[in-house]
Structures are given as C-alpha cells and as structure tokens.
Amino acid sequence: MFGFRACAVPLLFLVNLGGFSAAAQDATGGEEQQQLLAKMRKYAQQYVSNLPNFLCVQVTEQFQSGRKATHWRQGDTLTSRLVFNQGREDRRLELVNGRPAHGGRQHWTRPLTTEGEFGILMDRIFSIASATQFAWNSWDAIDGRRVGVFDYSVDAEHSTLRLSLSDLEQAILPYHGSLYGDPETGAIWRISSTSSHIPKKLETRNISTTIDYQEVAIGETNYLLPVRATVLVDIGSQHLRNEIRFESYRKFEADSTITYGSGDPQH
Numbered sequence: 001m002f003g004f005r006a007c008a009v010p011l012l013f014l015v016n017l018g019g020f021s022a023a024a025q026d027a028t029g030g031e032e033q034q035q036l037l038a039k040m041r042k043y044a045q046q047y048v049s050n051l052p053n054f055l056c057v058q059v060t061e062q063f064q065s066g067r068k069a070t071h072w073r074q075g076d077t078l079t080s081r082l083v084f085n086q087g088r089e090d091r092r093l094e095l096v097n098g099r100p101a102h103g104g105r106q107h108w109t110r111p112l113t114t115e116g117e118f119g120i121l122m123d124r125i126f127s128i129a130s131a132t133q134f135a136w137n138s139w140d141a142i143d144g145r146r147v148g149v150f151d152y153s154v155d156a157e158h159s160t161l162r163l164s165l166s167d168l169e170q171a172i173l174p175y176h177g178s179l180y181g182d183p184e185t186g187a188i189w190r191i192s193s194t195s196s197h198i199p200k201k202l203e204t205r206n207i208s209t210t211i212d213y214q215e216v217a218i219g220e221t222n223y224l225l226p227v228r229a230t231v232l233v234d235i236g237s238q239h240l241r242n243e244i245r246f247e248s249y250r251k252f253e254a255d256s257t258i259t260y261g262s263g264d265p266q267h
Helices: 031-050 120-126
Strands: 012-015 054-065 073-085 088-096 133-142 145-154 161-164 170-173 175-181 188-195 206-218 221-234 239-251
Touching: 031 120, 031 145, 031 175, 031 188, 120 145, 120 188, 133 175, 145 188, 206 239
Parallel strands: none
Antiparallel strands: 012 161, 054 073, 054 239, 073 088, 133 145, 145 175, 161 170, 175 188, 188 206, 206 221, 221 239
C-alpha cells in the first residue's frame, strides 16, 4: 500500500485482472526478437503458478515534492507483512515509522494503494483480453545482465487498470511501458508502466511504476521476485514518490513468523 500523509487528494490505484491467456500483437524486430518475445510470453504465463507460498516484509518510504518534482521531503515509512498464498497477495500494515500501526494514535494516511508486483501486472500485459501491442525497442543491461527491451501499450477499451478518487469518481485508464527480458530464458527482470491519459475529474496527471526483480532464495530454491519498486504520481499541485523494498523472504507455512528488525515475531 502506498500513500502520503501530506496529500490532500485521496487516491486509490487498483489493478483488476480477468482470466489469463497469452497473446502478442504487432511485435516488431527480427527473428531473435520474435523468439525472445515468445519466451517472455511463456514465462509470464507460468510465473504465478511456479511461485511457492511465501511471506516477506514490504517497506514503503514516502516522499513528497512540489509542482516540479525537484526538492523531495520524506514522509512516513510503512512496514507491512505480505503473504503470498495460492497465487493471492495479502498485505497487513504493521509499523508506521517504526511504531505499531494498530496501537495508540497514528497521524498518517494512505492516499495511494497499488497491487500487482507479484505477477498481476505481468499477467495482464500478456492477457489476450488486453489486446496488448508490442514493439521491439533495443538491447540493454540490468546489473550486467543482457536483456531485450520491448515497449507495450494497452488502450482504454481493453484495460483493467482503474483509478479512483471515490466510489463515484473513477475511470479505466490506458497504460504503456517496457518489459526487460532475458534472451536465454525469457525471464522478466524489470517492468515499467505509465498512465497519463487520465480524466481531469480525477485530479491526477500521471502515474508511473517501475518494478525490479532479482533472484531470491526461498528454502533451497531460487525464484525471480520483486526486490524494489518505485511509484511516481503527479497530481498537478505536487508530486508523490514511493520507494518500496521487498525483503526477508521466507517460505509460508501455518506456523510462520516474521520479525521487523527487532522485537517479538509477528504471526
């Protein structure tokens, strides 16, 4: 969950996804690029089903700036317990600025809420229902690893991305971004997503997200999982930035516990 205490406009950024079926349209590039996109499609199709049940800690640092997004002021730091079980994400806020979130008086708000780092975004981009348009961009590198970059776009008619100020003020948004895939395996190491064609009634000019994945050991097996994400929001009068870390991954079992730096384990 993302948000800013100083934000006067409560935002709710929700991702809703229907059934999955992989398909790519308008992919450009040569044979090597076509093969890579096919590998990435297959990887995305199998991603969620290949993940184990796990839990981790999500730390969200919130920042706020003015109209030009040049001088950032740090806001609250939110620490959540995230459980991934049978393909579903469940977050529970535990700490606000290092103190229990559910004890005493906490003067903070959560104006922006997102989900999708653990497969939903990847899933919806390759869904046949999204009618996603793909185009080859270039070769690049992430942490010294060669990756191929494809740009993509989903129009409003086929989008499942919903931005809401309230139950009455909401809209389905088109979005676009880039996918960074391993040419050997099709593994996706980075996803970016941006939506800027937003109705004025929602008082938001732009929302963008970047998610970076790395290999993480859970038990004796390595999995490619989110390790950090950045969310940027332009509401005209100010900019909001959220820096998210995912850490302390471990296998989820009925008696699993999780510890937040110090103190007693949380069940």
